[in-house]
Amino acid sequence: MVRFEQALAIVKERLSEAKPSPAVEVLPLDRVRGRVLAEGIFADRDYPPFHRAIRDGYALRSADLSALPAILQRVGQARAGEHWAGTLGPGQCIEIMTGAPLPDGADAVVMIEHVNERGQEVEVPHALRPFENVVRKGSEAASGGRVLSRGRCLNAAEIGLLAAVGQAQVKIFAEPRVAILPTGDEVVPVEQRPEWFQVRNSNAVALCAQVASAGGTPRLVGIAPDQPETLRRLILEGLEADLLLLSGGVSVGKYDFVRQVLNELGAEFYIQGVAIRPGKPLVFGRVREKFFFGLPGNPVSTFVTFELFVRPAIALLGGAEFAGVTFLRARLARPFQQKTGLTAFMPARVESEEGAPVVRLVGWQGSGDLVGVAAANCFLVVRPEQTELAAGDWVDVLKN
Numbered sequence: 001m002v003r004f005e006q007a008l009a010i011v012k013e014r015l016s017e018a019k020p021s022p023a024v025e026v027l028p029l030d031r032v033r034g035r036v037l038a039e040g041i042f043a044d045r046d047y048p049p050f051h052r053a054i055r056d057g058y059a060l061r062s063a064d065l066s067a068l069p070a071i072l073q074r075v076g077q078a079r080a081g082e083h084w085a086g087t088l089g090p091g092q093c094i095e096i097m098t099g100a101p102l103p104d105g106a107d108a109v110v111m112i113e114h115v116n117e118r119g120q121e122v123e124v125p126h127a128l129r130p131f132e133n134v135v136r137k138g139s140e141a142a143s144g145g146r147v148l149s150r151g152r153c154l155n156a157a158e159i160g161l162l163a164a165v166g167q168a169q170v171k172i173f174a175e176p177r178v179a180i181l182p183t184g185d186e187v188v189p190v191e192q193r194p195e196w197f198q199v200r201n202s203n204a205v206a207l208c209a210q211v212a213s214a215g216g217t218p219r220l221v222g223i224a225p226d227q228p229e230t231l232r233r234l235i236l237e238g239l240e241a242d243l244l245l246l247s248g249g250v251s252v253g254k255y256d257f258v259r260q261v262l263n264e265l266g267a268e269f270y271i272q273g274v275a276i277r278p279g280k281p282l283v284f285g286r287v288r289e290k291f292f293f294g295l296p297g298n299p300v301s302t303f304v305t306f307e308l309f310v311r312p313a314i315a316l317l318g319g320a321e322f323a324g325v326t327f328l329r330a331r332l333a334r335p336f337q338q339k340t341g342l343t344a345f346m347p348a349r350v351e352s353e354e355g356a357p358v359v360r361l362v363g364w365q366g367s368g369d370l371v372g373v374a375a376a377n378c379f380l381v382v383r384p385e386q387t388e389l390a391a392g393d394w395v396d397v398l399k400n
């Protein structure tokens with residue numbers, strides 16, 4: 001059994017070694033949100049393309065402000081979308097609006113609120129540093145410079161940048177296909193009314209949503225009974241995808257056949273058990289050239305192990321930069337003790353209290369309790385060595 005950090009490193013190493021090379025397609029910007037860029041993007045010109053005023057006021061020569069107050073002559077106007085074609089001489093200024101280019105000769109903008117205007121005369125009461133209230137040409141990006149790297153996941157900011165540099169369409173990696181195979185004789189389709197001793201197939205439905213949000217295309221492969229032959233057939237079907245996710249049947253129970261069947265198919269196991277709670281029986285490996293995860297079937301275990309290991313794996317398979325798992329920090333509302341030797345992930349809520357993030361556990365009945373997870377907005381992360389935590393301690397949380 002490995003520690004959480006080691007397990008994540010193994011997933012990263014194995015997937016990086018395999019050097020996934022997804023297919024590439026060209027898509028318009030309204031279809032790329034959440035997708036992974038398959039090419040580097042370079043600035044088509046300087047950004048900004050000219051020295052740009054960032055205040056409404058007067059463009060002037062900062063050297064003219066050595067004796068104060070300075071009296072300057074207004075000789076023209078520049079508004080956004082236009083430029084003033086002349087060259088500013090000593091003692092001159094032009095009225096300028098936010099977004100307009102500075103004229104030649106000018107090197108700063110004084111804010112309209114700070115001057116006294118008298119006809120054509122403008123009185124400036126204070127000095128300005130060169131380029132005060134101006135963003136210099138090329139300071140955001142120089143023409144030809146890289147603005148986005150291959151492997152970048154595209155969200156609103158990146159998509160806005162693509163539009164700014166004139167990329168109306170871009171090369172995008174195809175999403176990895178992710179097969180989802182729930183197992184268990186007690187599991188019935190969501191549409192079916194369960195007998196009192198059965199449960200609905202919530203795992204596959206939650207996994208579908210998680211896969212889609214992680215940048216994969218989910219594909220459901222039925223429900224496997226706890227019976228080796230059918231399980232084997234469905235596993236082979238699932239291996240047509242780029243990644244196979246199994247849920248349930250990975251522990252050591254009498255009817256847990258997942259590891260046995262994968263073994264018979266010649267699987268290599270890279271992880272068999274992680275020191276986490278929930279999710280300890282997790283397995284990860286490769287069979288017939290495809291990676292697989294066997295996620296423990298308890299709904300909370302499935303949910304957490306997906307977030308910890310499968311989400312980063314899907315990113316790598318999809319050509320994205322490895323993002324790992326980012327924990328944020330919050331203050332613990334109440335003292336907490338544990339002596340399990342495991343890294344615990346417990347459904348919790350983090351909320352802002354007097355400006356600081358504070359985390360408190362939600363009531364839950366253990367790893368089967370989806371009601372608890374749905375009431376949570378994060379998981380409180382407690383490491384094996386953190387056996388005694390006091391109220392107010394800074395702790396890690398995993399946002400979900």
Ligand code: AMP
Pocket residue numbers: 182183184186187199200201202203204247248249250251253295296297298299368
């Ligand atoms: P297992 O990992 O197969 O021992 O399953 C552990 C628990 O998770 C059992 O209580 C199962 O009923 C439950 N479980 C397994 N698969 C699913 C599923 N697809 N949807 C909801 N609950 C499940």
Ligand code: MG
Pocket residue numbers: 183184185226248249297
């Ligand atoms: Mg089972």
